[in-house]
Amino acid sequence: MKKIGIIMGSDSDLPIVEKAINTLKEFEVPFEVHVYSAHRTPVEAKDFAENARKNGFGAIIAAAGMAAHLAGAMAANTTLPVIGIPVSSKWFGGMDALLSTVQMPSGMPVATVAIDGAANAALLAIQMLAITDDALAEKLDAKRKSGAETVLAKNAKIEEQYNA
Numbered sequence: 001m002k003k004i005g006i007i008m009g010s011d012s013d014l015p016i017v018e019k020a021i022n023t024l025k026e027f028e029v030p031f032e033v034h035v036y037s038a039h040r041t042p043v044e045a046k047d048f049a050e051n052a053r054k055n056g057f058g059a060i061i062a063a064a065g066m067a068a069h070l071a072g073a074m075a076a077n078t079t080l081p082v083i084g085i086p087v088s089s090k091w092f093g094g095m096d097a098l099l100s101t102v103q104m105p106s107g108m109p110v111a112t113v114a115i116d117g118a119a120n121a122a123l124l125a126i127q128m129l130a131i132t133d134d135a136l137a138e139k140l141d142a143k144r145k146s147g148a149e150t151v152l153a154k155n156a157k158i159e160e161q162y163n164a
């Protein structure tokens with residue numbers, strides 16, 4: 001199976017990124033985690049993206065806050081799919097990172113999830129791998145089913161409380 005690369009701009013992003021790590025673990029999808037910054041360690045960030053395909057990666061998740069150029073910098077140096085996680089910060093609540101991540105120029109796509117949406121970033125990466133992996137697709141189906149059952153159980157509780 002291809003690996004997922006998880007890159008974060010700072011170790012301060014880890015509490016958010018852990019949601020992606022835990023989701024990949026749940027699905028038993030192999031991954032690597034690195035701290036590379038588009039601004040502070042641009043050489044290492046570029047090197048990772050340039051070599052990611054030949055190093056066995058299938059997609060890259062890039063998490064960054066503030067002037068969040070990391071996902072775009074990854075995309076500039078690979079044709080693997082890049083998923084951006086805009087990480088929230090205290091000043092603008094993550095709107096700065098959201099716009100920096102999502103507003104890519106034409107020809108250079110970054111699939112951007114919600115602010116701090118790390119679990120969805122992992123799920124999207126897994127869905128990409130599942131295009132050619134039926135066992136992984138079955139796991140995704142099972143996860144959707146259990147998610148629906150959880151919501152229906154909550155619905156039943158609320159219906160009983162208010163509609164009796």
Ligand code: RP5
Binds near residue numbers: 064065
């Ligand atoms: C970004 O700046 C990082 O992704 C992080 O979200 C933010 C703040 O970094 P630190 O100052 O906490 O290292 O590059």
